[in-house]
Amino acid sequence: MSALLDVENLQKRFGSLRALDGFSLTAERGKLTGLIGPNGAGKTTAFACISGATKPTAGKIVFDGGEIEGKPYHRVARLGIARTYQVVQTFAEMTVLEAVTVGALMRHPRLSDARAKAADTIEFVGLGPKRDTLGKSLTIADKKRLEVARALATEPALLLLDEVMAGLTPAEAQAAVALLREILGRGITIVMVEHVMEVLMPIADHIVVLSAGKTIFSGTPHAAANDPAVLEAYLGPPIT
Amino acid sequence: MELGPLPQLLVSGVLAGFVFALIAMGLTLIFGVMDVVNFAHGEFLMIAMYLTLGFSLVGLQPVLALPFVALALFLFGAFVYRIFVRRLLEGPPEASIFGTFGLLVLLQGLAQFFFTSDVRSVNNAWFTGAVRLGPIRIGEPELVAALGALVVAIVLYVFIEYTETGRGMRATSEDRIAATLMGIDVQRMNALAWGIGSACVGAAGALLMLTYQVYPRVGAEFALTAFVVVALGGFGSIQGAFVGAILVGLVEVLGGFYISPAVKLIPVYLLYLIVVLLRPQGLLGRR
């Protein structure tokens, strides 16, 4: 069977700035693909293009056998791609249950079904005790969890996670890793952005490295850790 | 070639544009610095017009009253910011829309209460004639109002571009957080923007009294035009407001002549809709 997501030579320009300039990525079904790269490499922009939040300038995105580049954001979501935001985008005046219900309504138009689905999802991500808290009153870690729940409630085939582990305590990070494993266990494919390679190494099946908008590496975590181009992107040119 | 009334119309349009520019520059300045659209901008203009009327009753002609009216409006604008708008900024984004709309209703009500809905005008003794330039005839009041507006607009532009405070203001409108880090007092910049923005309508109000009459609801028409101008030029862009104003002045005068005076504002409003839909950042706005 073919890969779930296949991005080929994506380009995205903001005026004269080339945020993406030859980004390619393949995500196999049921696997976790890690997307790493230095600050400003274009990782978030890549997610925005894949999810339909912005239109790429050029390039191809094939999801589940169909081309999706340039399709409206909400349409792409319905096809089964869900995302979280690096800078959290919560529904400030809605409770956790209400916000996740908005996600669940995508596949369950009846409110009672959607609320039940949302309640399950909230338990699943461990936000159960906060279900009646307003989005704006949550801690950052809980807001990130809420974003994961809202995305999961749409029952996606592909989940794009943008730095969900940033700023977590070691214990929280461990819980998050366990959660990721459970999500994978449900057959959901994950593409995940992280700054820090160490976080991804133990859980990623595959690593893609982005630098200055370009994919400079694609392979196993082990190979990534030993690739000179990757090291250079992270540490600067080798001293000779 | 027979040009007919066209040269006359073009000149009238541009002259009208200068006054619109002054009003719109005040609006766009406030918006640029703090992302607030002052829906009561027209009512500030109305106050300025009544003030000018008051000065004329004690014998001061509008042109001489202008600096006093502008100063009074400066103080009024800064005061309104300090006691009111500052609090709106702490609330949700709609709060500033409704808050300034509330101000619009309040000021209109006060004007109606104190001055009734009667239409009043200044006894303009100084400029009564007209100037002839070949086929073009311009009334002196229109000419003085337009040139006065142009002068004030240039002063404002020079202030924004070339003074320390003006630069601080531009820095604030470009990036508020960076401005704070650079040690700019954002609260002071905001109050100043309200003061200067209001002083613009102060000057415009004084000049308008040469050619217009004042009544409590006079602001609405000008404010709407100012919104169009500001959107056309790009919200927050001072130069854009100037260019937009002249365009609007032309559209209004030409529409009034070639279609009908009664519907002269329809092309102006259509222009707004077309511009914000096709080019939301306006003609000169940045994105």
Place this chain on the structure above:
Amino acid sequence: MRSGLVILLVTCVAVAAFALIVQNPFLLDLTFAALLYAVLGQAWNWVSGYAGQVSFGHALFFGCGAYGAALANWHHFSPWLGIASGIVAAAAIALAVGFPCFALRGHYFSIATIAVAAIGEIYVKNADWLNGAVGIEFKLASAGLGSLQFTSKLPWVFLALAVFALVQLATIALENSRMGYYLRAIRANQDAAASVGVDARAWELRALIASAAATALAGSLYAQYTLVVEPESILALPISISIALVGVVGGLGQLWGPALGALTYAFLAKYVAAQLGGSGRGLDLVIYGGLICLIAALRPSGIAGYVRELFARRRLAG
């Protein structure tokens, strides 16, 4: 949901009893105005409160209903036909205008609504088939539901009460539906809403069409009540503003917000101003404008929001 229905029932009974007991035409007039404003404010609230797209152009829809009724009367049709065509016209305009304008947000959208309504007003003032700036005076007919003209104010209060109940019921249903959740999500964060499959423009359009229809219905009732339509008092910007402000004062996106806002408007602004002999001299505007300033600066969630906070605090304390 149940509490909303109970409060609605109690409110309707109370208003009906009040209308039956007081004989004072001034008070009945105020009650009618308050109910009509509650309807207008709620219809506006669907788009501008729940979905957060602030319209300052609802007078246009109000005018569709009013002129529909007036034209029917002018040409000797049943007023019900006029009401229906007014509603259809309002919905059609909402569709045509909403589709492009919902690409805009914030003040861009608000100013666009002002511009559209202003174009409508100028058009009507210059349209012969609508009798231009003069407006239309209704021909009197024998009283009854068929002609929708009555000799007393009491039937009007009951008619407005029925429409009010209908609109409140619709809002309760909205709050407990997918659409209600979607509109609130769009208001909170349109981008995040799209990320979970919400087509903001389509839902906003539905809300606007419903809102336009209900506003037109209220416009028809108002025209039949006053038996005259003039562009200046039906279509001008102040009408749009008062519709919006009823919604704001009460509290955006809240079931009882518009009703509380309308009550405040009718009894505070109009009543107090009349008592002080200042209506027509702008005192009502002063009181109301001042109130809006206070609410915007101090309690942006409006009266209903404040009441809610009080209850929440009591529950926490007790």
